[in-house]
């Protein structure tokens with residue numbers, strides 16, 4: 001059984017990142033289509049009984065889900081208690097970081113692709129960088145350390161900022177993870193030729209004077225981890241050495257070791273980000289299925305998990321849902 005469950009709590013979002021959502025015109029799920037908190041928590045309890053040990057809340061933007069702290073608290077009360085983490089764009093995080101930590105949130109990833117306000121407004125189509133940076137600080141202040149920072153590098157936009165993002169995270173004691181751009185954007189503009197690869201990212205970081213060493217085996221973790229043992233302004237670093245992660249789903253796929261499952265806001269189970277098919281859990285749930293019935297459906301779906309994402313192979317087709325609707 002897979003052990004890591006990623007849940008898209010909502011498909012709604014406060015930003016419109018160009019590599020994820022369209023500027024406008026995405027059809028939102030209706031309230032009736034979305035799982036209620038009770039429905040989601042019933043499924044979460046079942047997943048945990050079946051062997052899931054960590055639950056990541058994502059979206060869309062999980063902070064726009066009005067009862068997020070309560071959801072975290074209810075997850076923390078499950079037996080066995082899963083590790084609970086959150087991936088967020090950080091907008092409005094100042095208001096909820098402390099409450100989330102108190103409710104039982106264990107770890108947080110905040111997405112920050114640029115430290116330049118004008119560029120942020122271009123990339124996310126919203127002018128909200130200062131709120132995001134305040135949110136990152138609030139998360140660290142609430143004890144959600146080490147705060148992880150997710151960055152997608154886009155050629156012709158923020159690629160030149162890779163060293164600045166690294167310097168900022170080293171100074172602040174955050175952990176940076178670069179994510180390769182994946183073909184999951186609503187606008188379908190992704191191209192393999194244009195995407196920034198892990199190899200290119202490492203070359204840019206090293207050219208900026210950082211000395212990078214791979215750290216052990218990554219196991220089932222999506223990020224390849226590197227230790228930054230030396231580099232510019234070392235005296236300003238929060239720790240003796242720093243860390244950098246790179247999630248290279250395209251150029252260094254980790255499908256063989258992947259133990260992730262995804263549950264969409266409308267109760268569909270996906271066994272791969274790039275899957276063409278989903279398993280409906282909401283229908284049976286609302287039609288009186290018992291926990292045993294639901295467990296049998298989940299176990300069968302997991303057994304059919306595809307061997308690889310197939311990007312670059314003949315016949316690969318980008319999934320209909322974009323990243324915001326799947327839950328990254």
Ligand code: SAM
Nearest residue numbers: 020059060061087088089111150181182323328
């Ligand atoms: N809204 C939250 C956020 O932005 O962190 C959570 C959902 S978002 C879909 C989760 C992560 O997916 C973010 O770090 C985002 O940068 C990343 N992401 C979105 N679209 C992507 C794409 N096409 N390729 C790679 N990463 C992507």
Ligand code: SF4
Nearest residue numbers: 013017020060089324
């Ligand atoms: Fe929203 Fe996150 Fe997608 Fe950006 S990456 S549009 S913040 S869901």
